[in-house]
Amino acid sequence: MVSRRQVLMTGGASLILLGGGFGAYVGTRSVAKAQAPWKQAAEGFGDPRLDALAYAILAPNPHNRQPWQVRLAGDDSFTVYCDLAKRLPYTDPPNRQITIGFGAFLELFRQAAAEKGYRADIEPFPEGEPEPVLDERPIALVTMVKDPSVPRDPLFGAILNRRSTKEPFDPRPVEDEIFAKLQTLAFAGQSGSSISLATTSDADRVAKMRALSWDAWKVEYETPRTQKESVDLMRIGAAEINANPDGIDLGGPMMEALRLGGVISRKQLATKGSNAYETGITMYEEMLGKTSSFGWLTSPGNSRAMQLQSGVAWVRINQAAAMLGLAMHPVSQILQEFPEMAALYDRYHDYVAVAAPARVQGFFRFGYAATPEPSPRWPVESLIMNV
Known part of the structure; x- marks a missing residue:
């Protein structure tokens, strides 16, 4: 070598x-600027929805494309879409790997919401499953519901690591x-x-x-x-x-x-x-x-x-x-x-x-290996779509 x-x-x-x-x-x-979203997730925004999204964007995804887009609705809901320009048409022609990344994104959101005492009600593909590739239809509709009984996930503490x-x-x-x-x-x-x-x-x-x-x-x-x-x-x-x-x-x-x-x-x-x-x-x-x-x-x-x-x-x-x-x-x-x-x-x-x-x-x-530095991320505000 x-x-x-x-x-x-x-x-x-x-x-x-x-x-x-x-x-x-x-x-x-x-590259501290590019790694700042990891620190921001730990600090939070003071808004439960943004706080949970700050953890969601740290999810693994192919080629670190971060294809998620979010349209906020009301005070407690949002719809998740795929930024179609961030698909990988040659290595991931059916967008399967990109979709897996969205599953990780939604799971980290769920964990972070539970940590704040909210249940995340997630409806996948509310307008149908897009085939043969992802399209303009939403990936998921998410609603946060205040629920003191929602169980905290023991894996939440490992998100930043x-x-x-x-x-x-x-x-x-x-x-x-x-x-x-x-x-x-x-x-x-x-x-x-x-x-x-x-x-x-x-x-x-x-x-x-x-x-x-x-x-x-x-x-x-x-x-x-x-x-x-x-x-x-x-x-x-x-x-x-x-x-x-x-x-x-x-x-x-x-x-x-x-x-x-x-x-x-x-x-x-x-x-x-x-x-x-x-x-x-x-x-x-x-x-x-x-x-x-x-x-x-x-x-x-x-x-x-x-x-x-x-x-x-x-x-x-x-x-x-x-x-x-x-x-x-x-x-x-x-x-x-x-x-x-x-x-x-x-x-x-x-x-x-x-x-x-x-x-x-x-x-x-x-x-077994030494822990590397966290991967770069776009900040939360960059994924929010204009109404």
């Missing part, structure tokens, strides 16, 4: 001189007893859910899943339109991240140095054979190679309602993992529904013995 130091050295003589003023400059580049850890993990596998605790925490109070989680730390199964994951990642990376979709959404350096706190953030001193030294740009990331392009391959290969445990989320069908339910389970598993000190990272390329992925999609479903109409809705790495 090429070290970060070696990556910097290959960028030219200017990057060798990372001491002095240049090194000091890149060390001062902050939830992460998708896109780094190599410690090589030790997750113990079976930890996975059992994860199941208990994530699905507590979810007796009506039809979504299930399977996990494994078996060395042979993990090796097979690593190989399938690697093959799938290469398909996405080497298919021009799907790779470009990701590259176009990359925010390189603090200035871009703060200006557009969504998409795939590439921040920190190393990225600032690479950007300023002319080593990394969207053009270079998209150019096969470039240092930036090849380093992306090497880094992801190392990350997958240091994975000793996997989990996958299965639904009995694939309706829009079940996709929302999968999002509920997804974020609850992520919260439970945070409470247990586990790192979690979705590696769901193999579940994407574009033609070049079809053979691997079928092979993976055969391997985990999931047959239609059931399907795997999420595939994850689990392990």
Whole structure:
């Protein structure tokens, strides 16, 4: 694996001189503005609806697109819509992953509302389930009802600690007893859910899943339109991240140095054979190679309602993992529904013995790693639609 130091050295003589003023400059580049919504959620607004929405926007979602839009009604209700410009037409053609993100958004809202003593009455797809893609119809109608008896969710306290850890993990596998605790925490109070989680730390199964994951990642990376979709959404350096706190953030001193030294740009990331392009391959290969445990989320069908339910389970598993000190990272390329992925999609479903109409809705790495910084977010006020 090429070290970060070696990556910097290959960028030219200017990057060798990372001491002095240049090194000091890149060390001062902050993304605090883009991360401010995490702090704002903890502080609140003094309005129960906005307070709960401040937690909802921290939900995991594909490519960090944050596609939610909210139209407020009265003092206690709102309708949730999809910002159609934030769909992923190449890697997520049917908008399945985007819909799962909305399930996570609604679940965090429900938890945060309960913490304030409100019941969140959620009506999914009040005008029908949009097919074959999401459209202008609403995702959900939500009403807050004051209810002192509403139970607080034990996972609420983990919202601010939830992460998708896109780094190599410690090589030790997750113990079976930890996975059992994860199941208990994530699905507590979810007796009506039809979504299930399977996990494994078996060395042979993990090796097979690593190989399938690697093959799938290469398909996405080497298919021009799907790779470009990701590259176009990359925010390189603090200035871009703060200006557009969504998409795939590439921040920190190393990225600032690479950007300023002319080593990394969207053009270079998209150019096969470039240092930036090849380093992306090497880094992801190392990350997958240091994975000793996997989990996958299965639904009995694939309706829009079940996709929302999968999002509920997804974020609850992520919260439970945070409470247990586990790192979690979705590696769901193999579940994407574009033609070049079809053979691997079928092979993976055969391997985990999931047959239609059931399907795997999420595939994850689990392990142990340092907790990364929170992902950038748009502030709550940016998602409120004008009447």
